[in-house]
Amino acid sequence: MSPAAQVCWCCFYAAGLIGMLALYGVLQERIMTMPYGGVVFGYSVFLVFCNRLAAVIFAAVMLRLSGEPVLPQAPLWKYLIISLSNVYASTCQYEALKHVSFVVQMLGKSFKMMPVMLWGMAVSGKSYSLRDWLMAVAVTVGMAEFLVTGPTASSASSGDAQSTWLGYPLLISSLLLDGATSVLEERVFREHGPSKFNQILYVNGLSALVAFFTLLVTGDAVPALAFCASHPSLFKDVGWLSITSAGSQFFIFSLVKEYGALAFAATTNVRQVASILVSNVKFHHFISSWQVVGLTVVFGALLGNAAKRFQEAVLTTAGEKQPLMPAKAAQDPESLGEREPPEAS
Numbered sequence: 001m002s003p004a005a006q007v008c009w010c011c012f013y014a015a016g017l018i019g020m021l022a023l024y025g026v027l028q029e030r031i032m033t034m035p036y037g038g039v040v041f042g043y044s045v046f047l048v049f050c051n052r053l054a055a056v057i058f059a060a061v062m063l064r065l066s067g068e069p070v071l072p073q074a075p076l077w078k079y080l081i082i083s084l085s086n087v088y089a090s091t092c093q094y095e096a097l098k099h100v101s102f103v104v105q106m107l108g109k110s111f112k113m114m115p116v117m118l119w120g121m122a123v124s125g126k127s128y129s130l131r132d133w134l135m136a137v138a139v140t141v142g143m144a145e146f147l148v149t150g151p152t153a154s155s156a157s158s159g160d161a162q163s164t165w166l167g168y169p170l171l172i173s174s175l176l177l178d179g180a181t182s183v184l185e186e187r188v189f190r191e192h193g194p195s196k197f198n199q200i201l202y203v204n205g206l207s208a209l210v211a212f213f214t215l216l217v218t219g220d221a222v223p224a225l226a227f228c229a230s231h232p233s234l235f236k237d238v239g240w241l242s243i244t245s246a247g248s249q250f251f252i253f254s255l256v257k258e259y260g261a262l263a264f265a266a267t268t269n270v271r272q273v274a275s276i277l278v279s280n281v282k283f284h285h286f287i288s289s290w291q292v293v294g295l296t297v298v299f300g301a302l303l304g305n306a307a308k309r310f311q312e313a314v315l316t317t318a319g320e321k322q323p324l325m326p327a328k329a330a331q332d333p334e335s336l337g338e339r340e341p342p343e344a345s
Contacts, residue, residue: 010259014267017251018274024244025102025275026282027237032097033283036231043224044094047238048087049211052204054242058249059201066195072202073194082184083206087214089177092170099167102279103287106272107143107298108171119179123187135301142297149290269302 031041063070072079096105117136120126189199215221228235255267276295279285287295 006259010255013251013255013258014270017248017255017267018271020244020248020251021271022274022278024241024248025106025279027241027244028094029097029102029279029283031234031237031241032094033102036227036234039227040098041227041231041234042098043215043220043227044091045087045211045214045218045220046224047094047241048090049208049215050238050242051090051245052087052208052211054246055204055249056201056208058246059197059204062197062249063201066197068195068197070198070201073198074188074192074202076202076206078184078188078192079199079202080206080210082181082188082203083210085177085181085184086203087207087210089174089181091214092174092177096167096170096174099165100171101285102283103276103285103295104147104167105171106276106279107139107146107295108175109272119183123183135305138301139298142294142301144294145297146291146294149288149294269305272302273299 028047031047032044033040062068093105096108117126117128117132120128185199185203188194194202212221215224228238280287
């Protein structure tokens with residue numbers, strides 16, 4: 001394939017991934033913050049269950065097409081630990097949208113570079129470059145300025161300070177659990193070497209079971225289904241949310257397989273910026289002038305890193321592609337690229 005054709009295909013996969021996840025973000029915000037028949041949908045675990053079920057179907061199809069082993073290649077109890085942290089990280093993420101805006105949540109996705117780095121140092125003894133730390137600091141400072149210089153409440157909340165502050169512990173819990181999940185997955189992959197689709201299948205399968213039993217224990221299974229049945233538009237939105245969640249995996253794995261981790265990392269950085277811009281256009285969020293400054297700092301750090309990653313990806317030959325363990329990405333598109341801090345979504 002000619003260099004020009006390679007660039008075109010890389011741009012196609014990157015644009016497809018960004019578009020798919022931008023749609024995912026819009027649907028997520030629509031479901032969790034906008035009323036259906038005057039009532040806001042409040043069953044976060046149900047959404048997690050639907051997304052994980054879609055990921056299981058995707059992984060099963062890919063296992064069939066790729067010919068990878070179907071039996072688990074790592075102990076199920078290790079997959080279960082990952083599933084527990086994954087399910088409740090996603091649940092906290094959805095619950096946080098009831099109290100803080102989508103923009104705050106997406107900025108939090110950038111902020112979780114720091115938790116991922118700290119978990120990596122504590123659990124895996126990893127070290128990070130000065131560039132990694134500088135980017136993490138820039139994102140953290142930009143997000144802090146955004147939080148203290150303008151409105152951050154969700155449109156689904158009452159808008160008071162108490163409701164907004166309830167969202168911060170949920171967002172922080174989501175970030176900590178996300179960081180733990182990615183580190184644990186990396187450790188399982190390193191110790192047992194499961195194929196990517198095998199790990200995706202079992203982590204998502206167990207995650208779906210965890211979410212299902214959580215729905216049964218909390219008594220939310222029947223009310224969630226009844227809400228969907230009485231609001232067909234919600235049922236459609238949930239269906240599309242799950243489809244975009246699973247569909248994004250085609251672009252993820254194509255990008256990773258053909259162009260490596262660097263191109264994928266750059267794409268996730270651009271995706272964060274695109275998701276915030278699309279959300280503001282679609283839902284007309286108010287942002288103060290000082291918050292624009294904070295966003296500019298974050299965007300500058302993310303886009304600067306993306307440009308460097310794309311440059312490195314172009315210079316990397318096909319035989320030198322950096323390995324990526326995208327199991328986490330297949331579980332939750334909102335958590336893409338958490339293997340290294342600059343790749344956090």
